Amino acid sequence: MKAVVTGGAGFIGSHIVDLLLENDSEILVIDNFSSGKKEHLDFTQKKLHVLEADISHSVCIREIEKFQPDMVFHYAGQISVGYSVREPQGDAQQNIMATLKLLEASKGLQVQKFIMASSAAVYGDQLYYPTTEEHTQFPHSPYAISKKCCETYLEYYGRNSNMQTFALRFSNVYGPRQNAGGESGVIAIFFDRLQAQNSFTINGDGLQTRDFVFVEDVARANWMCATAENLTNYNCFNVSGAQEISIVKLVSLAQDIAKKHGFTSLKIAHGEALAGELRRSSLSYKNIYHSVGWAPKTTLAEGLEKTCLYFAK
Numbered sequence: 001m002k003a004v005v006t007g008g009a010g011f012i013g014s015h016i017v018d019l020l021l022e023n024d025s026e027i028l029v030i031d032n033f034s035s036g037k038k039e040h041l042d043f044t045q046k047k048l049h050v051l052e053a054d055i056s057h058s059v060c061i062r063e064i065e066k067f068q069p070d071m072v073f074h075y076a077g078q079i080s081v082g083y084s085v086r087e088p089q090g091d092a093q094q095n096i097m098a099t100l101k102l103l104e105a106s107k108g109l110q111v112q113k114f115i116m117a118s119s120a121a122v123y124g125d126q127l128y129y130p131t132t133e134e135h136t137q138f139p140h141s142p143y144a145i146s147k148k149c150c151e152t153y154l155e156y157y158g159r160n161s162n163m164q165t166f167a168l169r170f171s172n173v174y175g176p177r178q179n180a181g182g183e184s185g186v187i188a189i190f191f192d193r194l195q196a197q198n199s200f201t202i203n204g205d206g207l208q209t210r211d212f213v214f215v216e217d218v219a220r221a222n223w224m225c226a227t228a229e230n231l232t233n234y235n236c237f238n239v240s241g242a243q244e245i246s247i248v249k250l251v252s253l254a255q256d257i258a259k260k261h262g263f264t265s266l267k268i269a270h271g272e273a274l275a276g277e278l279r280r281s282s283l284s285y286k287n288i289y290h291s292v293g294w295a296p297k298t299t300l301a302e303g304l305e306k307t308c309l310y311f312a313k
């Protein structure tokens with residue numbers, strides 16, 4: 001397989017790159033290293049080519065044309081909900097316009113499959129659990145609107161080209177290499193604090209629930225979509241753990257795992273609840289399971305252990 005991975009130096013993208021390399025693929029990573037890190041990539045791999053550039057820049061399209069990929073995994077983008085609220089036009093440029101350019105270039109190149117990271121954010125408030133793909137969409141932010149808009153373009157290109165397109169709606173992805181700064185996930189922040197022996201503050205009562213999926217399972221979902229046959233032109237799948245856990249319970253489990261590895265427990269405090277924060281979130285993975293046979297393999301305890309060991313390095 002010849003694959004372009006945009007955002008291949010980032011958290012999720014770099015795990016996709018690892019899995020593609022294990023499967024002997026040739027890869028062109030395009031990343032501007034705004035949040036991605038060089039140490040996430042193994043530059044000694046002969047089949048790995050890296051272009052340091054912004055995906056909206058025309059040099060990317062020229063290099064993709066030269067590379068002639070079979071697959072595109074689109075994982076570059078701006079991921080801050082706060083930024084999207086402050087700068088909706090900037091968010092649309094980076095997340096919608098850049099995706100559209102890539103889709104148009106890929107269609108012209110006879111790419112077979114185009115897989116993109118979408119998000120549970122497209123649902124907004126979830127009205128039933130676990131939420132399925134047919135659920136109504138109530139995006140709460142320009143970030144979520146961008147994802148919804150890109151999904152509509154993916155559907156359009158899937159139906160109007162020879163390229164199969166995929167929108168993978170992730171729940172809360174966690175694992176090694178997640179950035180613990182900015183608006184990152186609670187698990188990365190917890191293990192990062194543990195390193196510094198800081199206290200950890202839970203937003204509100206901590207009874208809000210989330211659905212966590214381990215990053216290696218997410219990479220495997222990408223691989224299974226890329227290699228599956230007999231799929232429709234456009235495929236929209238939830239990718240999740242489909243298990244709700246409250247933040248209080250999650251933190252308690254993470255404390256136990258950290259203790260097992262010799263860390264002193266963090267002092268846990270409760271802060272103000274975040275305005276507009278969802279109380280419950282859980283996605284069903286039934287659809288991707290029936291279509292490509294994917295189900296999460298990593299239990300939360302196993303994933304937390306791997307994440308703890310990564311942050312302990």
Ligand SMILES: NC(=O)c1ccc[n+]([C@@H]2O[C@H](COP(=O)([O-])OP(=O)(O)OC[C@H]3O[C@@H](n4cnc5c(N)ncnc54)[C@H](O)[C@@H]3O)[C@@H](O)[C@H]2O)c1
Nearest residue numbers: 007009010011012032033034035036054055076077117173
């Ligand atoms: N992490 C999650 O829980 C989660 C959940 C749902 C969806 N997603 C989506 O998955 C994708 C990847 O997220 P992530 O968590 O790996 O974030 P990340 O910030 O670790 O990865 C993004 C990568 O893209 C690169 N990048 C950003 N803008 C770029 C640009 N304009 N040109 C070139 N490279 C650029 C960054 O340097 C980084 O390497 C994003 O689209 C995000 O919205 C993530």
